[in-house]
Amino acid sequence: MNWDPLILTFKLALVTTALLFLVSLPLAYWLTYTKSKFKPIAETLVSMPLVLPPTVLGFYFLIAFSPNNFFGNWLDQTFGIQLVFSFWGLVLASMIYSLPFMVHPLQSGLSGLPNSLKEASYVMGKSRFQTLVKVLLPNIKSSLLTGIVLAFAHTIGEFGVVLMIGGSIPGSTKVASIAIYEEVEALNYTAANTYSLVLFAITFGILLLVYLSNGGYLKRFLK
Amino acid sequence: MKFRRFSVSLLLLAVLACRPSTEVKLTIAVAANMQYAISEIVEAFTNKTEIQCNLIIGSSGKLTAQIKEGAPYDVFLSANMKYPMELFDDGLTTAPPKVYANGGLVLWTQSDQIVPSLTSLTNKDVKHIALANPEIAPYGRASIQVLRNLDLHDTLVEKLVYAESISQTNQFISTGVAQIGFTAKSVVLSPDLKGKGKWKTLDPKYYDPVQQGIVLTRRNENRDNSPQRFFDFIFSEEARKILEKYGYSMDE
Missing domain, CATH: 3.40.190.10 (Periplasmic binding protein-like II)
Structure with a gap:
């Protein structure tokens, strides 16, 4: 039993979730409070990965990352970065793929807060950033948890995009979902079953924790 | 009325679908x-x-x-x-x-700078070499055998990218994300792909048929x-x- 694909999967999910959080927070904040005409367009774009099949994303990433194309060539020439067949390419693809799972909970958490909360903080002389970090975020803890966990879990469950742009390189792009697929293809059902069971158990645990915590069961249990 | 027309067409569809071929x-x-x-x-x-x-x-x-x-x-x-x-x-x-x-095995490239040959694989312009996954695809197995028989595998291992099938290998090569790759001869001889890029047949003595x-x-x-x-x-x-x-x- 080779644990590398599983470790890689969790590393990918962790890095993706952390970076995605940093990108999604300002985005969700802007979407909640903006009066811009472009808001509907931005919201639509954020939601697109929910609707589009992973093959569409995978196909466009493949084309975009190719050194034959402007974007891929520019990245390669300017920064020496090659996104296709690399861990960081998967991170970027996963961030886009999981974007709505992070932005939607944050946005709905923020829009659920009464305006008076923000206004009171401004009146007391707090800056926007201080208000966000010290007043708004502590009040949407369950949305934060939901967003982070969903993005994490969704990245673990990623398959189509990784299959199309990963190249199944052991230790850098061969994640658990790909390893399972390959074991099934090779008719090694025992190995496929082991990977699958581990993934099943871990994701069950993570999601159960969210529901317990969001439902307040955890607090009651700990009392 | 509209509804009735809808249900009639639905019924018709059901009847047509059930007709044994x-x-x-x-x-x-x-x-x-x-x-x-x-x-x-x-x-x-x-x-x-x-x-x-x-x-x-x-x-x-x-x-x-x-x-x-x-x-x-x-x-x-x-x-x-x-x-x-x-x-x-x-x-x-x-x-x-x-x-x-x-089946025959070939090296195939879409790049103008690269001449497909086993020696070109070590060329620094070749950043990725596509092959089908040797664990699951027969042509992938043959490709690895070629690399091992010529003692190229260990030098090139960093460049190798594995496709889940011969079709995906073609995808990697034809989009240019891999500069060169191993594929089936039947692919480069097919009417759709004939004349696209350059290819070279590999000597069958380096791999099992x-x-x-x-x-x-x-x-x-x-x-x-x-x-x-x-x-x-x-x-x-x-x-x-x-x-x-x-x-x-x-x-x-």
Whole structure:
């Protein structure tokens, strides 16, 4: 039993979730409070990965990352970065793929807060950033948890995009979902079953924790 | 009124869908490397026998798993002998598989700067080399054998990217994300891809032959002889000519 694909999967999910959080927070904040005409367009774009099949994303990433194309060539020439067949390419693809799972909970958490909360903080002389970090975020803890966990879990469950742009390189792009697929293809059902069971158990645990915590069961249990 | 029209058309649709098809159809599961040659073979077969054929194209491993689970395929053309042999051992086929052709391996590139050859693989312009996953794809296994036999594997291991099938290998090469790669000769000789990029045939002495095997599934036992006729046809002179055109060779 080779644990590398599983470790890689969790590393990918962790890095993706952390970076995605940093990108999604300002985005969700802007979407909640903006009066811009472009808001509907931005919201639509954020939601697109929910609707589009992973093959569409995978196909466009493949084309975009190719050194034959402007974007891929520019990245390669300017920064020496090659996104296709690399861990960081998967991170970027996963961030886009999981974007709505992070932005939607944050946005709905923020829009659920009464305006008076923000206004009171401004009146007391707090800056926007201080208000966000010290007043708004502590009040949407369950949305934060939901967003982070969903993005994490969704990245673990990623398959189509990784299959199309990963190249199944052991230790850098061969994640658990790909390893399972390959074991099934090779008719090694025992190995496929082991990977699958581990993934099943871990994701069950993570999601159960969210529901317990969001439902307040955890607090009651700990009392 | 609108609703009634809708329900009438729905009913009609249901009736049409239930009408049993009267023509004989043969369902043939084919390994992806054979997809170009097989359409021409099937066309010739249908012209001759008037038996219609459905083609299911996939990787040999996936098709094997599907047949194990009872997929309704009459004939299975695999890109190796191992998988159909496994089906035979499980009692799912009428006879052991038979080799009908050997596939050729080529190096293929879309890049203007690269001349496809084994020595060019170490070139620094070649950042990624695509090959099918050797664990699951027969052409991938042959590709790794070439690299190992020429002691190139360890030097090139950082550049290797693995596709899940020969089709995806072609995808990596044709989009240029991999500058060069190993693929089946039948691919570069196909009408769609002929003349795209440059390719070089690899010497068969560096790898075990990529044997293409045919088996008839047990499903056939209660029906007419059309699967058997297809089986005979693939060994005929006519099919052989088509296979040769696509770069396959036959055992003498």
